[in-house]
Amino acid sequence: MIYNYPMKYLIVFAVFSIIFFSCKPGEEGIVENSHRTDSLLKVINSPELATLNKKILDHPDDASLYNERARIYLQYKQFDEAINDSKRSLRLDSSNATYYLTEADVFFAANETRNAKDVLEKVVKKFPENTDGLLKLGELYYFVKQYENAFSKINQALKVNENLAKAYYLKGNIYKEIGDTGKAISSLETAIEQDNKNYGTFLDLGLIYAAKKNALAFEYYDNAIRLNPLNSEALYAKAKLFQDMNQIKDAVVLYNQILKHDSAHVFSLYNLGAIEFGINSNPQKAVEFFSKAINFNPKYAEAYFARGACYQALDDKNNAMADYKMSLQITPNYEPAVDGINSLSK
Numbered sequence: 213m214i215y216n217y218p219m220k221y222l223i224v225f226a227v228f229s230i231i232f233f234s235c236k237p238g239e240e241g242i243v244e245n246s247h248r249t250d251s252l253l254k255v256i257n258s259p260e261l262a263t264l265n266k267k268i269l270d271h272p273d274d275a276s277l278y279n280e281r282a283r284i285y286l287q288y289k290q291f292d293e294a295i296n297d298s299k300r301s302l303r304l305d306s307s308n309a310t311y312y313l314t315e316a317d318v319f320f321a322a323n324e325t326r327n328a329k330d331v332l333e334k335v336v337k338k339f340p341e342n343t344d345g346l347l348k349l350g351e352l353y354y355f356v357k358q359y360e361n362a363f364s365k366i367n368q369a370l371k372v373n374e375n376l377a378k379a380y381y382l383k384g385n386i387y388k389e390i391g392d393t394g395k396a397i398s399s400l401e402t403a404i405e406q407d408n409k410n411y412g413t414f415l416d417l418g419l420i421y422a423a424k425k426n427a428l429a430f431e432y433y434d435n436a437i438r439l440n441p442l443n444s445e446a447l448y449a450k451a452k453l454f455q456d457m458n459q460i461k462d463a464v465v466l467y468n469q470i471l472k473h474d475s476a477h478v479f480s481l482y483n484l485g486a487i488e489f490g491i492n493s494n495p496q497k498a499v500e501f502f503s504k505a506i507n508f509n510p511k512y513a514e515a516y517f518a519r520g521a522c523y524q525a526l527d528d529k530n531n532a533m534a535d536y537k538m539s540l541q542i543t544p545n546y547e548p549a550v551d552g553i554n555s556l557s558k
Contacts, residue, residue, distance in 0.1 A: 260284060275304035279311050282318065291322040309339040316348060328352060336365070343369040347378050359386050377407035385416065393420060411439045415446050422453045429453055444470050444477055455483060460491055481505040482515055485522075495522035513543040520552055529556055 261284050268277050282297035298315040305311065312335045319328035329352055335345035350365035363386065366379045384399035397420060403413045418432035430453065436446035451466035464487060467480040474480075485501030488494045502519035505512055520535030533556055539549040 258284060258288070273304060275301040275308065275311065278304070279308075279314050282314055286314075286318055286321055289321070291318060294318045295322070309335055309342045309345060312338075313344055313348065320352070325352065325356070336368075341372045343372050343376060343379075346372070347376065347382065350379075351382060354382060354386055357389075359390060362386055375406050377403045377410065377413075380406065381410070381413055381416075384413075388416070388420065396420060409439060411436050411443065411446070414439065415449065418446070418449060422449065422456075425453075425457060427457075442473065444474050444480075448477070448479060451480070452483065455487070460487060463487070476508040478505040478509045478512060478515070481508070482512070482518070485515075485518060489518070489522055489525075495525040498522045499526075511542050513539045513546055513549075516542065517546065517549045517552065520549070524552065524556065532556060 261281065264277060264281050264284065268274070268281065271277060278297040278301040282294045282301065285291075285294035285297065295315070295318045298311065298318050301308075301311045302315065312331055316328045316331040316335070319325070319331060329349070332345055332349040332352060335342060336349055339345060346365045346369035350362045350369065353359070353362035353365060363383070366382055369376055370379050380399045380403035384396045384403060387393075387396035387399055397417065400413055400417050400420075403410070404417075407413070414432045414436040418429045418436060421427075421429035421432065430450065433446050433450040433453070436443075437450070440446070447466055447470050451463045451470070454460070454463035454466065464484065467484050470477050470480045481501045482505045485498040485505065488501060489498035499519055499522045502515045502522065505515040506519065509515070516535045516539040520532045520539065523529075523532035523535060533553065536549045536552040536556070539546055540553075543549075
């Protein structure tokens, strides 16, 4: 399993598929259900899957093929197919830790975390030096906020191999979540020492320093952007830090850069509207940005409120009242909208 470290995406698990078969009494041979397979091929439209199905027909007792197909099905969120192929690979070969890890990945992706935990506990018991199993179990404990258990499994993995970037990344995020910023920074920097090409580690360090309004955040954001220049997340974080540090021109340049390749990036649209309204004193222009944000996300309560404030500044009380009320409809008791309505009623 290849992990992507950004916490936001942290628990991302692998990929699977199912073989539909019928067995004559007492036989282990597998006969492909061609109708079901053809149906899945139309849904998934994967040449890789079609090729793999042919291999399975030729080699029905090859456990690795079922494991490989399970991963493909998981990629396409075909969880039932994935779990069946995963179990099939284990029936054929229960000595391969990778097959258990695939099964755990499928259970987790299908939101069956208890089953995922059971499988991972079986892995670390049967293969005590399998660091992938230890880290996945530690990650699962982190996910359910059992931090002490998470640290235990992560440290156990580090005893096997002290150079695991993923282990330090996980520890850094746990420390960040429990409020120990110093240890979080130390662990994340160690993760970079072990793997200096991971986008998420640089992004997380940037976010920690940005929360302190520390310009060192820009260095980490730049490294993240260098590694993944088309990902809007680091660009937006950098633009927002520029805005927070009152470097408005730099922020505007980056927001517009994001919108060139992601015109539906509502947070960039919102912040450009906020700059036009709050800094450039141009409520009419701000309305355009807030309206675009609302068009892309009709449930964006803050954007309705902000546009209402612009309309109020333009002395358009009817539209202002309509937007304040829509903001409240989306987010009941949203105080800024309540205040806006009260101010119009005076």
